[in-house]
Amino acid sequence: MMALLFSSIHVNKGARNLLQTTQPAIPTIPAIPTIPTLPNLPTLPNSMPNLPTATLPPLPSTSTPLPTNPTLPTLPNTQLPPFPTMPTVPKMTLPPLPSASLPTIPTTIPSIPTIPSIPFPSPPPSN
Template identity: 50%
Template sequence: MASYSSFILAIFIAISFSSMNISLAARNLLQTSNPTTPTLPKPTLPPLPTVPTLPQGKVPPLPTIPTLPQGKVPPLPTIPTLPQANVPPLPTIPTLPKPTQPSIPSTIPTIPQFTLPPLPNFPTTIPITLPSFPFFTPPPSKTSP
């Protein structure tokens, strides 16, 4: 829900910045020259304090790494050979007969031709004159003269 409201806010900002007045104001700002800034005097800063020297202490030497005894590594044991199993041969797959496709006829049958009935005659011109309707006629009288 928060991403939806931020999307709506982004669309609203984009639409508001796309108005003509904002575009013209931005163009006017881009076309004007930069104003000259007045030169200000440089303030004098006090000198930085000196860093005191720290006393140098004595660091003890690093311990030496003891040497490990060099022993003889025993040889790796030999891997025994696995017995060879007698695997029966795979059975042969019987061949299937090839399917026969139906033959394609050499002649194409003719399609019967149909005749359409004639279209009715429609008027080709549209009447332009409209009949006059008495829109503003007085209401009928209640008594006869």
């Protein structure tokens, strides 16, 4: 039994060594190519060129008076007729509501009558 155990351990170690020696080598990673540098871009001027200033025509003089609004005609003071008053309605009196009396619920539970016991016949004597 011990020899069988020893031989299986020996076979397993040999298989493990065989697996370790037959693994492919890790490929080497090629070198990353260098990125070419960008050409120098022209620099922009810090200030905008001077633009010609526009000349506006002179404003009209304000010495001429502005036209005034024409006066509105005055409306005649017309009186409206008085608003008709509503006739007074007599107050209605309602009769008093009848007092609602709820039926009384009994608080005692009636007793349940006992059922008389029925005598069973005795079994016949066994021989």
